[in-house]
Amino acid sequence: MERATGLLLVLGTLVAGYLTYEHFTGNATLACSATGVVDCASVTTSKYSYLVGIPVALLGLGWFLASLALWAVSRARLGWAARNPVQLLWTGAGLAFVLYLVWVELVPLGKICSWCTVVHVTVLAIFLLRLAGQVLVDDE
Numbered sequence: 001m002e003r004a005t006g007l008l009l010v011l012g013t014l015v016a017g018y019l020t021y022e023h024f025t026g027n028a029t030l031a032c033s034a035t036g037v038v039d040c041a042s043v044t045t046s047k048y049s050y051l052v053g054i055p056v057a058l059l060g061l062g063w064f065l066a067s068l069a070l071w072a073v074s075r076a077r078l079g080w081a082a083r084n085p086v087q088l089l090w091t092g093a094g095l096a097f098v099l100y101l102v103w104v105e106l107v108p109l110g111k112i113c114s115w116c117t118v119v120h121v122t123v124l125a126i127f128l129l130r131l132a133g134q135v136l137v138d139d140e
Contacts, residue, residue, distance in 0.1 A: 011122055019044065019060065091127040
């Protein structure tokens, strides 16, 4: 469970880093469809791509970096990461924001970003692993 969490955190960091790079370079090398329902450029340049003036991609990168740090410190100091309730709350907050972003893609924009979907699924999987850790890991 912990190895899977670590791998997902690295994957999410890489994809969020890529989206952040693309944001600041004007999507110069964005590898995604630009027509039809799957249209990353429309999603990543929409008015919803900012929250209080901060690019959502940068917020995602920050979330993944903080998650990686929290996971690593928890494992190193406590010897366990799965039962850390702070991680569950943190990933729950991330999942809540992801659900909002999915709604934005589907309802106001009517477009889907495939790279964003990778991030969304990754956050959901991390949350489910954290939740399972709270329930399934025995106290030692």
